[in-house]
Amino acid sequence: MEVIIKDNYDQICEEAVRLIHQKWQVKNGLVLGLATGRSPLGVYARLIELNQRGLMDFSRVTTFNLDEYIGLAEDHPQSFSAYMEKNFFRHININRENIHRLSGTPDDIERHCRDYEEKIKTAGGIDIQILGIGRNGHIGFNEPGSSLASRTRVKTLTKSTIEANAPGFKNKDEVPRYCLTMGIGTILDSGMLILLASGLEKNEAIAKTVEGPVTASVPGSALQLHRTAKVIIDHHAASRLQRKDYYLWVYEHRDKITDFLKKR
Ligand code: F6R
Numbered sequence: 001m002e003v004i005i006k007d008n009y010d011q012i013c014e015e016a017v018r019l020i021h022q023k024w025q026v027k028n029g030l031v032l033g034l035a036t037g038r039s040p041l042g043v044y045a046r047l048i049e050l051n052q053r054g055l056m057d058f059s060r061v062t063t064f065n066l067d068e069y070i071g072l073a074e075d076h077p078q079s080f081s082a083y084m085e086k087n088f089f090r091h092i093n094i095n096r097e098n099i100h101r102l103s104g105t106p107d108d109i110e111r112h113c114r115d116y117e118e119k120i121k122t123a124g125g126i127d128i129q130i131l132g133i134g135r136n137g138h139i140g141f142n143e144p145g146s147s148l149a150s151r152t153r154v155k156t157l158t159k160s161t162i163e164a165n166a167p168g169f170k171n172k173d174e175v176p177r178y179c180l181t182m183g184i185g186t187i188l189d190s191g192m193l194i195l196l197a198s199g200l201e202k203n204e205a206i207a208k209t210v211e212g213p214v215t216a217s218v219p220g221s222a223l224q225l226h227r228t229a230k231v232i233i234d235h236h237a238a239s240r241l242q243r244k245d246y247y248l249w250v251y252e253h254r255d256k257i258t259d260f261l262k263k264r
Helices: 009-026 041-052 080-087 109-122 159-168 184-188 200-211 219-225 244-252 254-263
Strands: 002-006 031-034 062-065 067-069 128-131 153-156 178-181 192-197 229-234
Touching: 002 009, 002 244, 009 041, 009 128, 009 192, 009 229, 041 080, 062 080, 062 109, 067 080, 109 153, 109 178, 184 219, 192 200, 192 219, 200 219, 200 229, 219 229, 244 254
Parallel strands: 002 229, 031 062, 031 128, 128 192, 192 229
Antiparallel strands: 067 178, 153 178
C-alpha cells in the first residue's frame, strides 16, 4: 500500500488523475471502476477537462460503477446513475455501450449481480478502481462485517451511512435501506486501487484502513491485501496515522529511490 499525503483536495485529485492518465496512455481500452459521493468529484472534473481539451479520449474507455441504491430508478435524482450522468458521463466522449452500472430496479437481483461480475470478467477486469471511504470504513457499500471475499450482491446500509447520505433526500426516511454493491473480493481483483479521502471526519477510518489489522470490521483494511493500492489523502485525513512522517518521507524521496533501483 502506498500512502500519498497531499496539502489539499485539489492536489489529491491531481495525483489520482495523473495515475489514471498515465495508465490510459499505455492501455488501449482502459477499464475504470468508478465511485460516487463527494470524494471523486474533483477527479471527474479534471478528467472532463482533459477530455474537452483533447488530451484524453474516452471512446475506448469502459467503466463499471461500484454500487447503487435498491429502489431508485436510473433517473431518480439521488440515484448513483443520475450522479454519474450529471458529474461525468454527459460531459465526455464515452461510448454509451461501454458504461456499466448496477440497476436499482433489476427484475432478478441475483442474476443481475452475477451478470455484472461476468461483464467485468469479459472486459478483462478493472484496471483502476477509484474508491472513497465511509466514516465507518466502508468501501463501495460494503459495510463493516462484509466478507473480505464478497462479490457483487445486496447489502443493508448501516444507520450511519443512511444518515451520512440523507442530505440529498427530502427526509431521512426516503433514503433507501438496501443497495447493490461490488463485493470486497470484486474490488480486490482490480489492477490498481486508488482510495481518496479528505477531511478530519475520515481520519479514524483512514488510520484503521492503513495501520489497523485486516478485518471485515473495517472493509477498507482489505486494501492492505492488494499489491497496488494507493491511498491519496490530505493532512486532515492523515492526522491519526502513526507513520505519517514515514509516508511523507518515502513520497518525497520517491525519485531518488527509483534512480537508485535503476542504477543497480
Ligand atoms: C459510493 C461509494 C461510497 C463512498 C463513501 C464516501 O459509490 O462507494 O463508499 O465512496 O461513502 O463518500 P464521500 O466521498 O461522499 O465521503
